[in-house]
Amino acid sequence: MIAIRGLVKSLDHRVVLNGVDLDVAKGETLVVIGRSCCGKSVLLKHVLGLMKPDAGTVTIFGKQLDQLDRAHLYELRMRCGVLFQGGALFDSLTVAENVGLGLSENTTKSKSEIADIVAERLEWVGLAGIGPRAPSDLSGGMRKRAALARAIAMDPEIVLYDEPTTGLDPITAEGINDLIVRLRERLKVTAIAVTHDMNSAFKIGDRIAMLHAGKIIFDGSVDQLRNSADPIVQQFIVGATTGPLEPL
Amino acid sequence: MKCPTLRVGHHKTICDCVVGAALCDRPLYAREKPVWRGRGGRATSPVVRPSSLQPSPPAFLIAPLAALADTSLVELIRDIGRRILRLTVYVGGLTVMIGRLLASLPQILGSARLVVYQMLTMGVRSLPLIILTSVFTGAVSAWQAAYQFQNFVPMRFLGTAVGKAIVIELAPVLTALVVAGRVGASIAAELGTMRVTEQIDALEVMGVDPVRYLVMPRVTSGAIMLPVLVLFSDFVAILGALVVAVLMVNLSATTFLNGVKLFFHMSDMYAGLFKASIFGIIISLIGCYQGFQTRGGAEGVGRSTTGAVVIASVLILISDYLIATMLFRV
Known part of the structure; x- marks a missing residue:
């Protein structure tokens, strides 16, 4: 469903992605792990077509993103939902308006239909009844939940999560x-x-890939990751300060 | 009393201290600030060379000579190239945004709610500030004109001069500059914050064109509301001038208002309003573009905000001249 081939991207004269190859099958949840600033979010932005690669391709639903015009790219993005790291809720809108924005802008659904869908999605994420509140009134966890409700409001076929648990208590x-x-x-x-x-990677992932120095250095199941002999992988999953990786 | 850090060079005594510098005979330009080495280079402290022991050149040549001596030509050319490249990228990006804006205009009816909201924000909420600045603009115009007129020009022409100046030039330009400071900065800060908190990315991934959703309503309301604000400004500024003419210059209200009407042409008013509309587009467009280009958190938002006001103000004055040369033939 998602195929990434030879993805290369440099930012500020630094090579962030240096030939990334990844495939995600339909219905699968792939977790990409890696150190801070290793290019994980950059990888996600390429999957969404928010960044153009220096080299390589990203193909979603059989369509290569760099060959799509803006209108087709928007059509394709409407089949995806994204949970951004900070939630990225619109401050000027209420929670309900945030969740329903994609529906009101892209569909011909009536206001009452949109309201019903919004209420249902908010209930799914455990935020029933908070639609009229402003995003600034919510706690970090509630903002993530509201953002998740927005991400799934249009029944997406693909959902992308950017650091879904960062900044939250355990x-x-x-x-x-x-x-x-x-x-x-x-x-x-x-x-x-x-x-x-x-913890999050082990819990939500069917498969885990590790991004390091711009490349995928591990790609396998959760069990394979736990048993990996690669010292970089082992140091990362254990969180040891000694090993081939130095604290940033 | 001797400088405490005196040391002996090849032929002469050299001092590299700061405290005792005034007491030694080291040439002034050898103690200049760190030398500029271009954006990518590293600033280094000047080295005292034998040449620096020559008699000092004139003060106005010190900085250029120091720069020439310590900056390689290649680095200078590279820096100029970088600036030209940045300017080209800026203009190119702005042109692309204008293209996307024009492409989104047919959907303006679907975005009427957003346009009305922006008209309220940009126009109605700017009114108190515009009224305040316009009163004093008119007042000072009348006072200065009266000062210049005395003994040379009959005071019955005071209203003519002040009215013309306000309608054609002062109200549109000063209103635009005030709105650039208030609204342009606000747009850049708001969109800049949306950019760094990924809200603009969120719009993109929801299939909502950010140019249609964020830029088009702002630019449209800028084009509509600035002329409205200028109309208010015209009226209030002439009122301010009238008050000064009556109370301070001892001119009758009728004489002043007759003077205003004397050479008043509606074409002057239309020209002022046309300029205002162009200024409104410039303010909102630059504010939006600066916001979209924001990088790097709070500091980046600050930079974008400042840039929006500065660039819009400069473009307002340049376009004012260009429009004047097109509309008013000498």
């Missing part, structure tokens, strides 16, 4: 992980999550 983070797993089972979506939270 209990709230676990709640978000449970929610992601439940939504995957309910919606049967294909998903890519990027994170450096190993």
Whole structure:
């Protein structure tokens, strides 16, 4: 469903992605792990067509993104949902307006139909009744949930999670992980999550890939990751300060 | 009393201290600030060379000579190239945004709610500030004109001069500059914050064109509301001038207002309003573009905001001249 081939990207004269190859099958959840600033979010932005690669291709639903015009790119993006790292909720809109924005701008659904869908999605993420509130009134965990409700409002076939648990306390983070797993089972979506939270990676991932120095240095199941002999992988999942990786 | 850090060079005594510098005979230009080495280079402290022991050149040549001595030609050319490239990228990006804006205009009816909201924000909420600045603009215009007129020009022409100046030039330009400071900065800060918090990316991934959703309503309302603000400004500024003419210059209200009407042409008013519309587009467009180009968190938002006001103000004055030469033939 998603195929990334030879992806290369440099930012500010620094090579961030240096020939990344990844495939995600339909219904699968791939978790990309890696250190901070290793290019995980850059990878996600390429999957969404928000960044253009220096070299390589990204193909989604059989369509190569760099060959699509803006209108077709927007059509394709409407089949995807994204949970941004900070939520990226629009401050000037209420939570309900945030969740329903994609529907009101891109569909011909009536206001009452949109309101029903918004209420349902908010209920799914455990935020029933908070639609009229402003995003600034919400806690970090609630903002993530509201952003997740927005990401799934248009029944996406692909959901991308950018650091879904970053900045949350362990209990709230676990709640978000449970929610992601439940939504995957309910919606049967294909998903890519990027994170450096190993608890989250083990919980939500069917498959895990590790990005390091611009390349995928590991790609396998959760068990294969746990048993990997690669010292970089082992140091990262254990979180040791000694080893081939130095603290940033 | 001797400089405490005196040391002996090849032939002469050299001092590299700061505290005791005034007491030694080291040439002034050897103690200049760190030398510019271009954007990518590293600033280094000047080295005292034998040449620096020659008699000092004239003060106005010190900085250029120091720069020439310590900056390689290649680095200078590279820096000029970088600036030209940045300017080209800026103009190119702005042109692309204008193209996308024009392409989104047919959907303006679907975005009427957003346009009305922006008209309220840009226009109605700017009105108190515009009224305040316009009163004093008119007042000072009348006072200065009266000062210049005394003993040379009959005071019955005071209204003529002030009215013309306000309608054609002062109200449109000063209103635009005030709105650039208030609204242009606000647009850049708002969109810049949306950019760095990924809200603009979120719009993109929801299939909502950010240019249609964010830029088009702002530019449209800028084009509509600035002429409205200028109309208010015209009226209030002439009122301010009238008050000064009556109370301070001892001119009757009738004489002043007759003077205003004497050479008043509607074409002057239309020219002022046309300029205002162009200024409104410039302010909102630059504010939006600066916001979209924001990088790097709070500092980047600050830079974009400042840039929006500065660039819009400069473009307002340049376009004012260009429009004047097109509309008013000498």
